[in-house]
Amino acid sequence: MNRSLRFFRIVESVRGDGAVILLGDKGTSRTVDSRVRISYTLSMASYKAVFTDLDGTLLHEDGKISPQTQEVLVRLRARGVPVFIATGRSVCATKAAVGGLGLDTPFICYNGTVVYDPLTSDWLRHETLDDRVAQGLIEVAHENALFYFVFHKDSKVTLPPRYPFQSDFYGRLENMRIVPRFEDLPRRSVTKVSIFTPEDDGDRVVIEYLERHGSDHYIERFPMGSIPGFRDFTFHTTDVHARAGGKGAGMRFVMARYGLDPSEVIAIGDHRNDLSMLLEAGLAVAVGDAPPEVLAAAHRVIDHDDGEGVGRLLAEIFDL
Structure with a gap:
């Protein structure tokens, strides 16, 4: 057992x-x-590491971590309990969100396709889109006059802006690289392709392309206005990258490096892209407004409370 x-x-x-x-x-x-793997344990002392999502989980609505939760995370580190960030964000966006914590543990980024070491700047894991699929996505987006980015490593590569809102959008982003010609866009070793559309079904040509050219890819769709710093943008985002096992695979990679058993790990998240991570953990924690299938996989449910729910939970579990 x-x-x-x-x-x-x-x-x-x-x-x-x-x-x-x-x-x-x-x-x-x-x-x-009974369809959900049960691994809850009452032995709080057995937990040796924490994996947490950022947006909707650890972060306040303004994209920052509350002072109370920061203090809890600092105390955890002092006690020797590592905290790992697991997010759909890019590496540079993750650094911007948690840079003040001084974390020395790897970041799981791009929904598990990348594991990044902030101490050495090494990409410990980097699963890229199939080159054929990446090239096809770029061509479909371009032929249909869609607005898109090609993520090459952590750079956001795109063409010059055609509309004023694009210039404003570019100005809020880090690691932007604008190339003059369509032919200059990267087509190999692509981390992710992001496509932006005015309607939530504006990406249908992209979805149809992916359905015709079946590949092991992961699609995440969300309104850009749900991201702190971009609340005033009304367009929708479709991210496509390699499936690569999701955040759960990234978590397994990190656990192997740190010699951690799944039963020793707490995972906290609020969305479907957190599900693979929650199902790996000894203690799976969901935020209360998570989708039903995420709540069903959780052993505990907490309030978000502008990110302070995570801090209160960890303070309780580790008696901080």
């Missing part, structure tokens, strides 16, 4: 809905969906 199950025993199965009731040896009980 997985050692993280040692505090629970099944006392009743509920027919038809896949639920089971687990009774803890300290008198606690929990009803769970």
Whole structure:
């Protein structure tokens, strides 16, 4: 038996809905969906590392970490508990968000396709889009006059702006590289292609292309206005990069380097791109407004509370 199950025993199965009731040896009980891997443990001292998402989880609405949560993270580091960031953001955007913490642990970026060491600036893991798919995406976006970026390593490569809003958008971003001609855009070793459209279904030509040319890719769609610093932009974003196992694969890569067992890890997230990470962890924590399938995978649910929910949870678990 997985050692993280040692505090629970099944006392009743509920027919038809896949639920089971687990009774803890300290008198606690929990009803769970049997399709979700159960690895919750009451032994708080067994947790040795924390993996946390940024946007919607650790960060305040203004894109910063609250002073209270920062203090908790500093105390965790002082106690020797490493904190790992796992995000869909680029490397430079991750640095901007957590630079004040002085973290010396690897960042899991681009939804797990990249693991970056902030101490050495090494890209420890870098899974790129299939070259054929990357080139096709760029051509489809260009032929349909879509606005797009090609991420080459961590640089955002694009063509000169055609509209005033693009100039404003470019001015808010780091690591921008503008090339004069379509032929100058990178087509090999592409980390990600981001496509921006005025409507949420404006990317349909891109989706249709990907469906016709099946490949192991990951698609994330979201309104640009959901990102701190870009609230005034109304267009929608479609990110396409290599699937590569998601954040869960990035987490496994880091755990192997640090000699961590999944049962020793806490993972915290709020969205579908966090699901693979939550299912790997000994303690999976979801933010309360997460989608149903993310909540179903969680052992605990917390309020976001402008990022302070994470700080309160960790202070409780580690008795800080």
